[in-house]
Amino acid sequence: MKCQTPCVLFICLLLINCKTQKKESIEIDNELINEVTQEVVKTPKSDAQIDPIAHATAVLSWKEKTIYIDPAGGYKAFEGKNPPNIVLITDIHGDHMNIDTLDSLNLSQAEIVVPQAVAEKLPASYTERLVIINNGEIKEVQGIPIEAIPMYNLREEALKFHKKGRGNGYIITLGKERIYFSGDTEDIPEMRNLKYIDKAFVCMNLPYTMTVESAADAVLEFKPKQVYPYHYRGSNGLSDVTVFKKIVAKNPEIEVIQLDWYPDIP
Numbered sequence: 644m645k646c647q648t649p650c651v652l653f654i655c656l657l658l659i660n661c662k663t664q665k666k667e668s669i670e671i672d673n674e675l676i677n678e679v680t681q682e683v684v685k686t687p688k689s690d691a692q693i694d695p696i697a698h699a700t701a702v703l704s705w706k707e708k709t710i711y712i713d714p715a716g717g718y719k720a721f722e723g724k725n726p727p728n729i730v731l732i733t734d735i736h737g738d739h740m741n742i743d744t745l746d747s748l749n750l751s752q753a754e755i756v757v758p759q760a761v762a763e764k765l766p767a768s769y770t771e772r773l774v775i776i777n778n779g780e781i782k783e784v785q786g787i788p789i790e791a792i793p794m795y796n797l798r799e800e801a802l803k804f805h806k807k808g809r810g811n812g813y814i815i816t817l818g819k820e821r822i823y824f825s826g827d828t829e830d831i832p833e834m835r836n837l838k839y840i841d842k843a844f845v846c847m848n849l850p851y852t853m854t855v856e857s858a859a860d861a862v863l864e865f866k867p868k869q870v871y872p873y874h875y876r877g878s879n880g881l882s883d884v885t886v887f888k889k890i891v892a893k894n895p896e897i898e899v900i901q902l903d904w905y906p907d908i909p
C-alpha cells in the first residue's frame with residue numbers, strides 16, 4: 644500500500660509523456676500528408692475547358708473545337724456556347740439522346756457520334772451527320788480520336804436499364820489529354836481496366852447506374868488524375884458525392900473535382 648502514491652504518479656507521468664509524443668507524431672504525419680498532397684495534386688496542365696450543363700450534359704471546348712456531350716435540356720441550356728463541331732451521344736434514354744434538344748440546336752457544322760442503337764432511333768434528317776461507333780471501336784472525328792467504351796449494368800435488378808453493347812462511354816483524346824465520360828454504367832471491368840485517363844466523368848445514381856461506393860472503388864482501381872462525379876441524380880434525389888470524395892481520398896494522387904451539375908437545385 645505504501646507504494647501506491649509513487650506508482651500512480653509514475654503511471655500518470657508515463658501517460659502524459661505518451662500523449663505528448665502521440666500528438667507530436669500526429670502533427671508530423673499531418674505535415675507530411677499536406678506536403679505530399681500539395682506535391683501530387685497539382686492540376687495537370689489542360690487546354691480543355693469543361694462546362695457542366697446539367698446531369699449528364701457537358702460542353703467541352705478545346706482549341707477551336709466545341710464538343711457537346713449528351714445535349715439535353717433545350718437550346719436555352721446552351722445559350723452563350725459556340726455551336727458544336729462534334730456531338731457525342733451515349734445512349735437512347737432522354738437524358739442522353741434528346742431529340743427535342745437536338746432539333747433546337749444549331750448543328751449545321753456538327754458531326755454526331757452515336758452507337759448503332761441511337762442511330763436507329765434518330766430521325767432520318769440526322770443520318771448524314773452520324774458517325775456510328777460501337778463498343779471497343781476507335782474513330783477519328785475532325786482529327787480527334789474517340790474511343791467507345793462499353794457501359795452496362797451488373798446488378799441483377801438493374802440489368803433492364805442498360806444492356807451490354809447498346810450504349811457507349813467515350814474516351815476523347817484532346818492533344819495529349821484523355822478524357823473519359825462513363826455514360827450510364829456500373830463498375831464494369833472495362834472501366835476498371837482503363838489506363839492513362841487524365842479526366843474521368845463517372846456516373847453514380849440509383850437505381851440506374853451504381854452506388855457512390857462502387858464508383859469510388861472503380862476509380863481507385865483505374866486511377867484517373869482527376870475525377871468528376873456527374874450523373875448523380877437518382878429516383879431518391881442526389882447521391883451523396885461527399886462519400887464518394889471521402890473514399891477516393893484514400894489515394895491522394897486522384898483529385899476529385901466537383902462541378903455544379905444541378906444548377907436548379909439550391
Ligand SMILES: [Zn+2]
Pocket residue numbers: 699736738739827851874
Ligand atoms: Zn442517364
